Amino acid sequence: MADVARGHGVDLQDLSAGTAEEYADRVAHLAATVDEIMAGQEDVEDLIGGNPLKMMRENHRHHARFMATVLTLRDGHLLACTMPWVFRTYMNRGFAPEYFPRVLSAFCQAVDIHLSPAAARSARSVYRWMSENYERFLRESRCAPDDDLPESAVWADLLAAFLRALLRGDHQECLRLAEDSVPSAADVPDFYLQVIGPALLEIGERWEQNRISVTDEHLASSIVSRVMTSFHLRFMRGEYSWGRAVVTAVADEYHEIGARMVADLLEFDGWDVTFLGADTPSEELKRMLRRHPPFFLGLSVTMPFNVDRVRRLIGEIRGHEELDDMYIAVGGQVFSRHPHLVQVVDADAVATDGSEAVRIARAWWEGAQCDEAQ
Numbered sequence: 410m411a412d413v414a415r416g417h418g419v420d421l422q423d424l425s426a427g428t429a430e431e432y433a434d435r436v437a438h439l440a441a442t443v444d445e446i447m448a449g450q451e452d453v454e455d456l457i458g459g460n461p462l463k464m465m466r467e468n469h470r471h472h473a474r475f476m477a478t479v480l481t482l483r484d485g486h487l488l489a490c491t492m493p494w495v496f497r498t499y500m501n502r503g504f505a506p507e508y509f510p511r512v513l514s515a516f517c518q519a520v521d522i523h524l525s526p527a528a529a530r531s532a533r534s535v536y537r538w539m540s541e542n543y544e545r546f547l548r549e550s551r552c553a554p555d556d557d558l559p560e561s562a563v564w565a566d567l568l569a570a571f572l573r574a575l576l577r578g579d580h581q582e583c584l585r586l587a588e589d590s591v592p593s594a595a596d597v598p599d600f601y602l603q604v605i606g607p608a609l610l611e612i613g614e615r616w617e618q619n620r621i622s623v624t625d626e627h628l629a630s631s632i633v634s635r636v637m638t639s640f641h642l643r644f645m646r647g648e649y650s651w652g653r654a655v656v657t658a659v660a661d662e663y664h665e666i667g668a669r670m671v672a673d674l675l676e677f678d679g680w681d682v683t684f685l686g687a688d689t690p691s692e693e694l695k696r697m698l699r700r701h702p703p704f705f706l707g708l709s710v711t712m713p714f715n716v717d718r719v720r721r722l723i724g725e726i727r728g729h730e731e732l733d734d735m736y737i738a739v740g741g742q743v744f745s746r747h748p749h750l751v752q753v754v755d756a757d758a759v760a761t762d763g764s765e766a767v768r769i770a771r772a773w774w775e776g777a778q779c780d781e782a783q
């Protein structure tokens with residue numbers, strides 16, 4: 410397999426047919442075999458820096474699902490961009506650099522066990538490429554991610570105060586700041602975009618660097634949910650001027666705050682919104698949509714391993730005639746971090762934030778009204 414462009418990705422176009430399907434089909438078996446191989450290593454404790462085995466196993470599961478997406482989409486660029494993040498995050502938690510070559514070799518053994526010879530050969534060549542690029546991923550993992558907080562003088566003080574309160578777990582202060590600085594529904598989008606979004610980005614970075622714990626991160630998300638609920642209680646009037654919208658995060662996607670922002674802003678704009686939250690099973694979602702088709706469907710994806718899922722979901726939705734008039738927008742961090750993935754999923758539009766989602770939905774609505782009038 411050749412590097413597509415130095416420093417970018419690996420060319421996966423010539424993967425043998427069926428490799429991705431077989432790999433995706435056997436994700437659970439592959440991860441279980443790798444769990445076993447790694448747990449049997451004499452120095453496993455050193456390799457995983459004394460962390461619980463559960464953390465290692467979770468990494469194997471995420472890796473296998475991520476690889477299934479990479480192989481299905483034949484997206485070497487996504488693979489090359491994500492590996493340094495994996496190295497950085499796990500090494501920040503004490504995993505040894507040697508853990509990575511070992512685990513890649515364990516995955517090679519696992520594909521030999523669980524995949525047909527042709528698919529195993531093909532998958533192994535991708536793992537070989539990863540192993541050969543080990544030093545590069547290690548080097549790149551040492552560079553800080555370029556997610557600097559936006560520098561907006563107007564919002565900087567408020568953002569700093571909100572972030573401090575979030576990190577202290579002080580929900581009263583967060584609610585007070587939100588109440589004082591958001592006098593009307595029209596101010597909500599700025600607060601979402603300039604304060605909550607960047608504050609959570611910083612929380613994520615600190616989690617990645619192992620400077621805060623998982624509980625700190627959970628606490629921050631739950632305080633943010635309370636703040637968002639307070640806006641809803643203060644500003645929702647229940648008057649709908651436009652059509653119905655359904656907004657949800659896809660199955661296995663636990664990040665729901667971005668989707669909830671989109672849902673709130675659509676609702677404040679006068680849409681009749683059904684917000685389904687995190688991890689909505691595809692089958693259930695399709696059933697609900699077919700029963701009562703909305704005008705607008707917003708699908709949120711954060712994790713790269715969920716891109717193929719949303720691609721398949723949209724493909725299946727397109728197969729239902731009764732949903733022909735429904736517009737589909739996608740959004741979420743995976744699309745802002747890897748914009749080339751937008752083309753893969755065949756949505757009608759992608760939006761970077763809730764305000765853009767509102768503009769797009771309105772334009773579609775007006776277009777549909779014009780069509781009807783003709």
Ligand code: B12
Nearest residue numbers: 613663664665666667668707708709740741742760762766
């Ligand atoms: C809070 C959080 C969590 C919470 C989520 C709680 C909740 N109720 O949502 C919990 C603890 C559950 C969680 C879990 C995990 N997380 Co997390 N999480 C975060 C964090 C800190 C904030 C996410 C967030 O809400 N951001 C703010 C929102 C507003 O931003 P947004 O989602 O991008 O949304 C905006 C736009 O994208 C857009 N948009 C979003 N959706 C939609 C939809 C439509 C239709 C449209 C039009 C627009 C749109 O509009 C929004 C407003 O501007 C991020 C850090 C970060 N960089 O963001 C990590 C982060 C996303 N998590 C990460 C990881 C690794 C995980 C876990 C795998 C951790 C683990 N080992 O278990 C799991 C994944 C579980 C899963 N299967 O999904 C990584 C992902 C890295 C990567 N490779 O991509 C991040 C980046 C942290 C990091 N720096 O490493 N996480």
